[in-house]
Amino acid sequence: MVENRPILNILAHLVLILGVLVVAFPIYIAFIASTHGPTDFLSGLIPLTPGHDTWHTYMTMLTTGMQTSGMPPLSLQMMNSLIMALTIAIGKISISIISAYAIVYFRFPFRNLAFWLIFITLMLPVEVRILPTYKVVADLGMLDTYAGLTIPLIASATATFLFRQVFLTIPDELMEAARIDGAGPMKFFWDILLPMSRNNIAALFVILFIYGWNQYLWPLLITTDASHYTIVMGIKRMADVADSQPQWNYIMATAILAMLPPVLVVIFMQKLFVKGLIETEK
Amino acid sequence: MKRIFFRNKFLPYLLIAPQMVVTIIFFLWPAGEAVLQSFQREDAFGLHTTWVGLANYRALFQDPAYIYSLQVTVVFTIGVTALALISALLLALAVDRTTKAGSTYTTLLVWPYAVAPAVVGVLWWFLFNPTIGLMPYLLSLVGYHWDHALKGDDAMILVIISAAWPQVSYNFLFFVAGLKSIPASMREAAAIDGAGPVKRFFTITLPLLSPTTFFLVVVNFVYAMFATFPVIDATTQGGPADATNILVYKVYQDGFVGLNLGSSAAQSVVLLAIVIVLTVIQFRFIERRIEY
Numbered sequence: 001m002v003e004n005r006p007i008l009n010i011l012a013h014l015v016l017i018l019g020v021l022v023v024a025f026p027i028y029i030a031f032i033a034s035t036h037g038p039t040d041f042l043s044g045l046i047p048l049t050p051g052h053d054t055w056h057t058y059m060t061m062l063t064t065g066m067q068t069s070g071m072p073p074l075s076l077q078m079m080n081s082l083i084m085a086l087t088i089a090i091g092k093i094s095i096s097i098i099s100a101y102a103i104v105y106f107r108f109p110f111r112n113l114a115f116w117l118i119f120i121t122l123m124l125p126v127e128v129r130i131l132p133t134y135k136v137v138a139d140l141g142m143l144d145t146y147a148g149l150t151i152p153l154i155a156s157a158t159a160t161f162l163f164r165q166v167f168l169t170i171p172d173e174l175m176e177a178a179r180i181d182g183a184g185p186m187k188f189f190w191d192i193l194l195p196m197s198r199n200n201i202a203a204l205f206v207i208l209f210i211y212g213w214n215q216y217l218w219p220l221l222i223t224t225d226a227s228h229y230t231i232v233m234g235i236k237r238m239a240d241v242a243d244s245q246p247q248w249n250y251i252m253a254t255a256i257l258a259m260l261p262p263v264l265v266v267i268f269m270q271k272l273f274v275k276g277l278i279e280t281e282k
Numbered sequence: 283m284k285r286i287f288f289r290n291k292f293l294p295y296l297l298i299a300p301q302m303v304v305t306i307i308f309f310l311w312p313a314g315e316a317v318l319q320s321f322q323r324e325d326a327f328g329l330h331t332t333w334v335g336l337a338n339y340r341a342l343f344q345d346p347a348y349i350y351s352l353q354v355t356v357v358f359t360i361g362v363t364a365l366a367l368i369s370a371l372l373l374a375l376a377v378d379r380t381t382k383a384g385s386t387y388t389t390l391l392v393w394p395y396a397v398a399p400a401v402v403g404v405l406w407w408f409l410f411n412p413t414i415g416l417m418p419y420l421l422s423l424v425g426y427h428w429d430h431a432l433k434g435d436d437a438m439i440l441v442i443i444s445a446a447w448p449q450v451s452y453n454f455l456f457f458v459a460g461l462k463s464i465p466a467s468m469r470e471a472a473a474i475d476g477a478g479p480v481k482r483f484f485t486i487t488l489p490l491l492s493p494t495t496f497f498l499v500v501v502n503f504v505y506a507m508f509a510t511f512p513v514i515d516a517t518t519q520g521g522p523a524d525a526t527n528i529l530v531y532k533v534y535q536d537g538f539v540g541l542n543l544g545s546s547a548a549q550s551v552v553l554l555a556i557v558i559v560l561t562v563i564q565f566r567f568i569e570r571r572i573e574y
Binding site: 005015102118136140233252262267 | 287288290291293294295297298300301302304305306307308309310311312313315316319369372373375376377379380383387388389390391392393394395396397398399400401402404405406407408409414415416419447450451452455456459479508509511512515516530533534537538543546547550553554557
């Protein structure tokens with residue numbers, strides 16, 4: 001702060017409080033809706049104060065789900081989401097760190113070609129090549145499997161670049177010393193590189209977990225069988241009841257449960273989250 | 283690249299193989315197929331394919347529905363980017379002024395980034411629901427009849443707000459980092475020379491923030507054009523009467539729902555071209571940012 005201007009300070013706090021309210025408002029309304037029984041919505045306006053059906057609504061959704069629209073229990077869907085998020089995060093980190101290691105620490109024919117092929121994946125979001133990718137996965141018989149849900153999303157140019165950047169800043173002397181001491185390439189990787197990139201791995205993990213958990217279009221296409229539904233895509237199938245009023249309390253309870261895990265990750269690992277976000281964009 | 287390196291004939295290939303296999307099977311092959319299909323036409327039963335050259339592209343750019351979708355995308359992209367950038371900049375400037383409570387505010391402002399776009403769509407769809415929502419009720423008090431299921435403009439406002447909401451957190455974090463990197467001495471010197479807060483903002487802060495701003499504009503463009511599919515799907519599904527049918531949503535509709543393979547493939551290739559241009563701009567810019 002350059003100089004003390006009380007009016008500007010008050011203005012700053014007002015802007016921030018307004019921002020916090022706008023951010024929290026939709027969540028508050030959703031949570032309130034999830035605490036009411038179905039009849040409370042007939043009055044024509046969303047209730048603004050908590051109701052008494054919280055426990056019942058959440059327990060029903062978690063244990064039995066919404067049978068009318070063929071939805072499995074949310075506990076199963078959340079489990080699927082967790083499997084998907086963890087597999088994508090760990091998978092992306094693993095294959096990216098070893099390919100960055102190969103690119104930085106080895107010379108081999110086609111090294112540049114490999115680098116450019118990885119670079120191209122950066123330019124091809126799922127949404128753009130959706131139909132042909134779906135066809136490939138269908139031809140490989142991977143519809144309705146965890147492999148189909150995760151493997152096509154696992155290649156990562158961003159993560160490879162991040163690790164390449166990290167490895168380039170690690171002094172060459174370390175590798176010379178390791179070689180003089182008789183360490184082979186894999187020993188050097190396990191005992192020196194991996195521990196040194198621990199922080200970057202953790203930061204990247206936070207970002208990728210959120211990315212994996214929040215996937216929507218891909219699971220929507222790949223899963224036709226309810227046992228593989230993830231919670232983020234399941235919520236849409238619930239809202240799509242033809243011609244009848246949606247069951248708001250159940251839908252909003254699902255929305256709250258769907259956002260809870262990644263939001264908790266951001267709040268409790270804020271430092272790693274910010275680090276991961278800003279580094280992956282460099 | 284390192285000055286020294288390991289000598290090993292097979293190990294590097296082994297290390298890079300998983301990434302290569304996934305990239306080739308799930309990225310390059312489908313993308314190549316999209317390019318091929320965009321030059322072909324399939325008959326109604328999928329038995330014959332014939333080469334039609336650029337016919338799919340010509341049909342695409344003569345199709346009023348596609349041109350309309352392009353216009354909708356431009357309005358939507360600019361709307362989301364402007365709303366998300368300006369509100370994020372305001373919040374970042376405010377946090378920059380507060381000395382003690384800054385980190386508390388930051389925590390309270392960043393978490394929407396973690397909410398899935400599909401869930402964000404459902405939340406705002408609920409708030410703006412014409413029969414039960416709170417916002418239509420409040421708007422009716424001032425005499426406005428809100429109905430995004432019938433009015434195209436209402437639908438556009440709804441998708442822009444929903445899509446911008448989580449993106450504000452992202453932009454906010456980058457603006458805060460950008461503001462921190464401006465040396466305090468510059469602003470102090472300007473203050474001593476008699477420049478007020480408004481003048482300082484336009485002559486010092488904003489120009490020095492321009493690398494961050496430019497980078498964020500590109501990122502927000504990419505986000506609005508490609509990552510907002512779930513928001514559209516959860517709120518308006520492209521309607522009413524295609525008023526919010528952005529390009530990414532149209533590819534999906536024409537391909538999966540309409541099963542028009544040739545046209546969908548041509549649309550994919552057009553989108554690919556847009557992504558490539560935006561990525562190249564972003565990378566060229568990053569080269570400059572380092573020397574800044």
